[in-house]
Amino acid sequence: MKKIVLLMLAISFFACGEKKEENKEKNTSTEEKIVDTKSDTTQEELQIIVGKYERKNIEASPYGEAWFNDNYELHPLDETTASALSEFLKDVEIKVFMGTWCSDSQMQVPAFFKIMDKVGFDESKLTLIAMTEDKTTIANFEEGLNITNVPTFIFYKDGEELNRIVEAPIETLEKDMLAILKGEEYKHTYAE
Template identity: 50%
Template sequence: MKKLFIILAATFLVACNSSKEKNKVKKSTSTEMTSENPKEKINDTVPYEDSVMLLGKANRKGFQMDAFKDWFNTGYADYKADSETVEQLKPLLKDVNISVFMGTWCEDSQRETPHFYKILDDADFDESKLTLITVSEEKTTPQGFEEGKNITNVPTIIFYKNEKELGRIVEYPIESLEKDMRTILSGKEYKHAYAE
């Protein structure tokens, strides 16, 4: 089996943005293949502390694994998106592609990712235009999906139109996920939490 290096935190990180200690982990075989590329693995897991983490390309099905379904399903069910803002998002989301970089080990990702999926569902977003990348604590993947994307904190949600980045939400929204999305997609000035 191929070995990967990931960083395991000495203590649980609240701000999902740094860690120090490296440990070797073995890849798991709990994966499925994508229909677009039969050789591309999706929802791959690696050992993490007393459980596992997703690492690499993933999709919503991955969040239904035992290690993740409690926080995902609870966060999804409990989130009530602002319906007026979601209605305003619907036309803005047309022709938009979204990339989400998150860590299943990260408290911020565990909070924001289910909320984000709920907003997308409420807005009737075409999920085929969503790319979900799950990263290690050092914000990397074995395939290098993060390269050139400046992923420093997770979750990082990047919005694209015509392959051009419109903006990103980093770690947590400034106002709310749906209102920050509306600001970005309507072309208004937006600075994420770590913008200089």
């Protein structure tokens, strides 16, 4: 009986490994396609996407229903601080590194977009990059940026990094963003 169980486990293990390899696709476009699948708590299959995407890609099914829409609505918007952000966001570009598989990304990225909607941020100045669980992309969009945790929100002005929020805000997304954009001293969660 033990031999049968061990044999079944070995077959199962190797079958999953082959399936993962079949799902990997290389693509030179900015959307790098599916690299793997994961199951969420409802057991619905969700695809891990990797590459440059637009907001509409994570608002759409299955991510919208699984986590984006609820977390967007649940974020308690600090309207006063969000309104103060408007004047500081005029000449700012933002890169957002996230994982569709990551619970912190699933919570913080929709909240971030709720803030951006409130301030009317020009999304053409925003780059959304979905990553693997190893914090990589096929096209190496992360190269030289020291992305260790997701989500990572990087704020740029005149091509220079102002600062970043890594994984979760210190206070709130709104307050951390305002501190960064005003040039106040700010250290993200993993800063030394």
